Amino acid sequence: MRDVFVKTLEKLCQSDSDIFLLTGDLGFKLFDSFREKYPDRFLNMGIAETNMIGVAAGLSFSGKKVYCYSMIPFLIMRCFEHIRIDVCYHNLDVRLVGVGGGLVYGLEGVTHHAIEDVAIMRSLPNMTVVAPGDPYEVSECINVSVGHKGPMFIRLGRTGEPQVHRSVPDFKIGKGIVVFNKGNDICLLASGTMLYKTKITSELLLKKGFGVTLVSLHTIKPLDEVLIKDCAKKHRSIFSVEEHSIVGGLGSAVGEVLSEIRYGGLFKRIGLPNEFSHYVGRTEYLHQKYGLTPQKMANNIIKLIKGPSNTPL
Amino acid sequence: MIYMAKAPHIGSSFSIVEILVALYFKCLRISPDNCRDKNRDRFILSKGHGCPALYAVLAHRGFLSSNILKGFGCNGGTLEEHPTSDLTKGIEVSTGSLGHGLSIGVGMAIAGKRDNNPYRVFVLLSDGETEAGFVWESAMFASHHKLDNLIAIIDYNKIQALGRIKEVIDLEPYSEKWRSFGWEVREVDGHNFAQIFSVLEKIPFRQGRPSAIIAHTVKGKGVSFMEDKLLWHYRCPDEKEYLRAIRELE
Secondary structure (H helix, E strand, O other): OOOHHHHHHHHHHHHOOOOOEOOOOOOOOOOHHHHHOOOHHHEEEOOOHHHHHHHHHHHOOOOEEEEEEEEEEHHHHOOHHHHHHHHOOOOOOOOEEOOOOOOOOHHOOOHHOOOOOHHHHOOOOEEEEEOOOOOHHHHHHHHHHHHOOOOOEEEEOOOOOOOOOOOOOOEEOOOEEEEEEEEEEEEEEEEEHHHHHHHHHHHHHHHHHEEEEEEEEEEEOOHHHHHHHHHHHOEEEEEEEEEEEOOOHHHHOOOHHHHHOOOOOOEEEEEEEOOOOOOOOHHHEEEEHOOHHHHHHHHHHHHHHHOOOOOOO | OOOHHHHOHHHHOOOOHHHHHHHHHHHOOHHHHHHOOOOOOOOEOOOOHHHOOOOOHHHHHOOHHHHHHHHEOOOOOOOOOOOEEEEEOOOOOOOOOOOOHHHHHHHHHHHHOOOOOOEEEEEEOOHHHHHHHHHHHHHHHHOOOOOOOOOEEEEEEEEEOOOHHHHOOOOOHHHHHHOOOOOEEEEEEEHHHHHHHHHHHHHOOOOOOOEEEEOOOOOOOOOOOOOHHHHHHHOOOHHHHHHHHHHOOE
């Protein structure tokens, strides 16, 4: 995803001389071509992320469109108050492009995991939060972001994510994409790095005879309430799937909408528990442990649907 | 204004009055007519709590009407106790959370350099706020990028909220700190117009380096019973004190 981000941005630079790319000394080799072509618009800010946010704000005050790149813990968690005041309060065109959403940097440990970022960014006034689900969505998101007014947090995985869409989807900020609509039993709402695994999950469920709709809810804020309400009308059960703590992320956002419309069906958040991982392992291993593999998700969904309706989830 | 609103920070406002007057009436290429002009000089009050002084100077400079001033610090009013960005009012950046102003100034200064636009960026900081580590991130970055269009002015009144700077976290050797971060430093008496004018005329002090002006000031300057007193960081004058202060200032 990150290579798609840089390539797309590099292309956009040809026609837009206001684009700036700032990095907190991360992205080894990633920016070589960008840097060579646009040395005046690339700044390595060093390991000083709070200054990066302030400088981005200053550049944006001066009419620049600024993309700040780093790993999510350093870009988002470390800089929260600077993002709040310098960027959000002034409603500036600053894009925070964070890599390593969820457990993508599994073996690097908890300091490099990102399971709370969507929750805190979603709470900020003026902030738009997008977690593209495949490389197509990344490039479209970056294309659209150039003209977007106000701050954005763009949550990426890492690299080598498979495509989910067959071709370039119709990507609009704040509008979910129905990947396929094959029945009304189960609706799966997925965001970001979980989109591909959720697609495999839905294929498993289809094989078991369930009718399934898969939606990419790439934009977590503003949430596509119209689409969620429509899904609620048509489906007996809804599951949100995210590589983020179930506290405050996509699932919470969807739950807020469903509870206010008195959704009568089954709703369950699938994601990470609100705990620091105490496992050591790569992303796949951690996903196994937390039940985020397609097989485990499919089994859990079936168990919930078949269980008595008054059983606690 | 502070008396009417029962607001804090009178001492921190009085220590920067001469600096602001010098900037707005002698130095800054900014006026109500060019407040959105791309070429205007930028001024950031990083010590946002000193804004009553800024509001008063902006009013005298024609940015704020007396009606707007009257709306300071009251319900349904116009001006908060920390400034909110509004170019037509002459307020470039919203501040109040200490330590943020310098990095925003750095961003503006880089943009100026890249666009070959000759504007200058002035940031007025308090001494206490330079205890924040990220101020020094900005300081390091500014000199590395040779931002000689950036000027930091430090209101060195030597008192912060809970005590004397020296007793809280000693900043000395202060000039040396800025110098070792690659800034060209001048020290002035921050209440002496001749000294302030003279140093502002020499900006940038050296080509290729950001300029720092350490202004030695007195908290609560101008009112005998407020001068150099910790109490007047937060205390708001009562009626008697207000009348006495006004007599002294007149």
